Amino acid sequence: MRQDQIDGGARRAVFSPVDNRARVDTVVRRLGDAIELGLLADGEQLPGESELAGQLGVSTVTLREALMALRQQGLLITRRGRGGGSFVSLPELPAEDRLRTRLRGWSTEELRDLGDHWAALSGAAARLAAQRTEPEDLIQLRRTADELTRAQGAATRCRLYGRFHVELAAAAQSARLTREQLALQGEVGALLCLVLADDSCREEVADRQRGLISAVQDGDHATAGTLAERCVREPVARLVAVRLAR
Template sequence: MEPSYGQIVTTSAASQIADQLQQAIMDGRLKVDERLPTEEELAAQFGVSRPTVREALKRLAARHLIRSRRGPTGGTFVTGPSPEELATSLGTSVTLLVATGGVSLEEMATARLEMEAVCCRLAAQNRTDMHLAALEAEIAQQRTASLSDQDFCASDVRFHRTIVDAAGNALLRFLMNAVVEALMPVSNMIIFRVRDRKEIVAHHETLLAALRDRDGEAAVAALGGLVRYIRAQYEKAEEARKAARP
């Protein structure tokens, strides 16, 4: 039985069609791996032109909800978006928000502190020896004086990604992708000229010690010290930027 859809008005028809098809996927009327009707059939169902349907399908493809397959058994099929794809999309959106001024530096610091604090508490309970070893390895690399700024930033991201992984919560891991994979690289780009690497490493060492002791509150306190330091570097970077203006 074909899913039924509401009437489409003339404005934003493609958007409405995409939204109705998405809703059909979300509520189970359209199943993963189910083949959609052809463009011609969808156009007849919705009472619109084929180009309008084609635009709606492009929107669904951009949301990773459908895929196309060629050949005798080809067509357009419903697909379940992978967590990795969704996380990447979320991270890209957050990066764009920061780049366009939609998120302030203070909001970045606050969001990171509050969200990663939850991960620190859970990581203190759930971390394994493998997580501790990974954190130790990143700190050892960060102590290397010859390490480039780019590689230091990459190690910084991996350090905090490991804490998120140690929390053992799939939804937090997805949500924290916006912080670790998007906000942290932006943050590092802003402060890398004014920060002291040794200071960053010292905070990482304190955080590692708290996780080793399974002390969640000490881990949150260590994270708070790190974020306060980063906030101070934001101010220094802003002062340096203003001073460099002609």
């Protein structure tokens, strides 16, 4: 599979049709998650309303409502006139007190359950990637892992961590797993800022990611799956500890 197919897999999932339930909210979550993860770049112009509505399989009325909500959240800005349209506006680091307030809305049992679900998805994606990809197909995953190794800010680390799991699902050539990973980032991804700010956590995750990529390249699907699961379980366990401490 060509590199442009790997790079494009995650982006194609962003613009694939949404489901039939609560479509405005679904569009808001889909595009918002992609912006938070950096899959849609800061300053990037979205397709025109008619084209984007067609890609997502929604009416232009539904799309306009969703775009308005994203503007209210500060994730999009609109420019008028020639060359205008809707442009991505990457958010700053969520305030720590707001994240801790959000964390209090989760019980430890809910966090552990979500971690189990997330680990299962990432493990499945890693095993499939080990069976389906060629070494040259892992360039984007390596790039994201390398960026995480150097990243300093918690927000940047959080985005790169989430992006890695989305790109892993894309490398597995599974559109459904990719969409599931996107949805999970919106559900809990930002909370990981509370643990990825710690250098030791960042280093542990980066080490696991490098080992995971090597296992995928070697076709070792068992090791790849185990490492992918650990890449999720260990940060979530730290998040549970933060929740218990509060």
